[in-house]
Amino acid sequence: MWLDRNLGATQVAASSTDSAAYGDLYQWGTNGICPAGFSVPTEAEITADTISATTTDITNSATAFSSFLKIPVAGYRHRSDGGLYNVGTSAYLWSRSAAGRDGRHLYLKSGRAFFVSSNRAHGFSVRCIKD
Numbered sequence: 001m002w003l004d005r006n007l008g009a010t011q012v013a014a015s016s017t018d019s020a021a022y023g024d025l026y027q028w029g030t031n032g033i034c035p036a037g038f039s040v041p042t043e044a045e046i047t048a049d050t051i052s053a054t055t056t057d058i059t060n061s062a063t064a065f066s067s068f069l070k071i072p073v074a075g076y077r078h079r080s081d082g083g084l085y086n087v088g089t090s091a092y093l094w095s096r097s098a099a100g101r102d103g104r105h106l107y108l109k110s111g112r113a114f115f116v117s118s119n120r121a122h123g124f125s126v127r128c129i130k131d
Contacts, residue, residue, distance in 0.1 A: 001130040002049070002069060007033055013072040016065035017088045022074035025123030028094055028103030034128035041129040043097035043104045043115055050106065050113065064091055064108045069127065071108065077123030092124035 004012050008024030026033060034040060050058040050069070058064045064071035075087030086092075091108040095115075098104065102117035105124050118124075 003035075003038060003128045004070070006072070006074065006125045006127055009072075013065065013070040016062065016071075016073050018072055021070070021072045022087075023125055025074070025077045026094065026126050027079075027123060028098075028105075028118075028120035029096075030126075033126060037131055038128035039131055040094060040096040040126055043095040043106075045129055046093065046095050046106050047115070058108070058113050062110070064113065071125075071127070073108070074125050076125075079119050079121035079123075092118075092122075094124045094126050 005021060006023030007026070009021045011020050013021035050064070050067070058067050071091050071093065073088055073091045075084055075090060076092045077083070078085055089109065093106040093108070095104045095106065099117040101120070103120045104115055104117055107114055107116045
C-alpha cells in the first residue's frame with residue numbers, strides 16, 4: 001500500500017501538473033521522512049507496482065498520473081544551483097536503492113519510464129510505501 005500523495009503535498013493530484021500535489025523535494029537518503037509504518041521503497045518495490053505491473057503498467061508521465069499512484073510531474077531541484085528543472089514535464093521518484101555513490105530513482109517523461117542512477121544531492125519527490 002502506497003501513500004496517496006508525494007511527501008509534502010497538500011492534496012492528492014487532480015492532474016499531472018497539479019502544483020499542490022508536487023510535494024517537497026528530498027536528497028537521497030534523508031532519514032525519518034516517511035510516517036510511522038511507512039518507508040521509502042526499494043527500486044524492486046517501485047518496479048513491481050509501476051513499470052512491471054500487469055494492471056497499472058507505467059510507461060510514461062501520462063500513465064504515471066492515470067495509475068493508482070497519481071504521480072504528478074514535479075520536476076527536480078538541481079544539486080549545484082538549486083534551480084527547479086522539468087517542472088510540469090517529468091517526474092523523478094527516489095527509491096532507497098543505491099548504485100555505488102549514486103541513488104536510484106524512477107524517471108518519468110512523456111515517452112518513457114525507467115530507472116536511473118543520479119547524484120544523491122539532487123532533490124526528487126518521495127512516495128512512501130507501507131512496511
